[in-house]
Amino acid sequence: SQQGEEDPQALSIQEGENATMNCSYKTSINNLQWYRQNSGRGLVHLILIRSNEREKHSGRLRVTLDTSKKSSSLLITASRAADTASYFCATDALAGTASKLTFGTGTRLQVTL
Amino acid sequence: GAGVSQSPRYKVAKRGQDVALRCDPISGHVSLFWYQQALGQGPEFLTYFQNEAQLDKSGLPSDRFFAERPEGSVSTLKIQRTQQEDSAVYLCASSSHGLGYTFGSGTRLTVV
Numbered sequence: 001s002q003q004g005e006e007d008p009q010a011l012s013i014q015e016g017e018n019a020t021m022n023c024s025y026k027t028s029i030n031n032l033q034w035y036r037q038n039s040g041r042g043l044v045h046l047i048l049i050r051s052n053e054r055e056k057h058s059g060r061l062r063v064t065l066d067t068s069k070k071s072s073s074l075l076i077t078a079s080r081a082a083d084t085a086s087y088f089c090a091t092d093a094l095a096g097t098a099s100k101l102t103f104g105t106g107t108r109l110q111v112t113l
Numbered sequence: 114g115a116g117v118s119q120s121p122r123y124k125v126a127k128r129g130q131d132v133a134l135r136c137d138p139i140s141g142h143v144s145l146f147w148y149q150q151a152l153g154q155g156p157e158f159l160t161y162f163q164n165e166a167q168l169d170k171s172g173l174p175s176d177r178f179f180a181e182r183p184e185g186s187v188s189t190l191k192i193q194r195t196q197q198e199d200s201a202v203y204l205c206a207s208s209s210h211g212l213g214y215t216f217g218s219g220t221r222l223t224v225v
Contacts, residue, residue, distance in 0.1 A: 033213070042117075042204060042216040043156070088155050100146060100169060101214065103155030 006089060006104040014112055019076040021107040023089030024069075030092050032065055033101065034074050037086045046074075046087075079111045115139075117217035119205050125223045126195045134190045134220045138207030146214065147180055147190050148204040156204055162188060195224045 007022045025032070031050045035043040049056045049065045049072070056063045062075040076083055086108045090101040118137040126132050138145050144163055148156035149172075158172040164185035173180070177195075182188040192199055202221050206214040 035216075040221075042119075042218040043206075045213045045215070048213055090155075100158040100161055100172070101148075101156075102158065103148075106155050 006087075006107045008107060009105070010108045010110070012110040012112065013079055015079060015081055017079055019079050019083070019109055019111070021074045021087050021109070023072045023074070023104050025072075025089070025091050025102075025104070026070065027091070027093060029067070030094055030099075032063075032072050033090045033092065034061075034063060034072075035088045035090060035103075037088065037106075039085075043088065076109075079109075081111050081113055084109060084111045117205055117207050117215050119203075119217035119220050121220060122218065123221050123223075125225060128196060128224055130195050130224075131191065131193045132195055132222065134192075134203050134222070136188045136190070136205030136217060138186065138188070138205070139209075139215055140186075142207035142209050142215075143185075144208040145182060145188050146206045146208075147188070148206065149174075150202040150204055150219070152201070159190070159203075192222075195222075197224050200224045 005024055013019055029051055031048050033048045034046045036046055037043045047058045047061055047063050049063050060077045065072045086106045088106045089104045092099055120135045146161050147159040149159050150156040160180045161169040162182040165182050177193045179191045200223050202219040204216055204219045206216045208214045
C-alpha cells in the first residue's frame, strides 16, 4: 500500500513560477527521497533528506522535512517547461542498508510557456 | 553498465500466458528491487534481493509471481497465468549502499 499522500494531485503553473509539492507519510523513517518520472519513463532520483535534517538544497530544488508532522515539501524554483513530470516522495524506514521504498501517490506538474 | 536496463520495454500478453521480465542492474550494485506501478499511482514494492538472496518478497501479490537473481546480477520477474489486473509498469531498481536508487525505464505489461 502507499505510504501516504501527495498534495496537490495535479499542479499547473507558468514557466518562471515556483512549484511547491507536499508529501505526508505515516510511519517513522530513516530518510525521505524525491523522484521525478517523465511520462512512460522510469524514476529519476532528485534529492534525499535524512530524518535528522530539516532542509536541503540542490540547484533549483529545496526540500524540507518535518518529522513531527510526518511531512515534507519539495520546492522547484524558476520552473521550466522541462520540469513537466510527475513527482513522487518515497520513504526509507531502515538505516544502514538498502531497504524498500514506500512511495506516495505523486503530484503531476505541468509547466506551460 | 551505465544504468539499469530492463527488457522488454513493452509486453502484450494474452490472459493465461506466462511472462518473464528481465532486469540488468548497475554493475556491482548489491541491492535489487522490483516495483509494480499501476496507471496513475506510485510504485509499490514487490521484492528485494541482496546479491542472490531474496530477502523480502512480502509485496508479491500472489504465488503466480516469482523472482530470481541466481548469480547476484541479472534478475528475472516471472508472472504465471497472467490476468488483467497484472497490467502495470514493472520497475527495477538497484542500489549500492542504500542511499539513492537507480531505476530502469520499466516494462509496460498489458494483459488482454
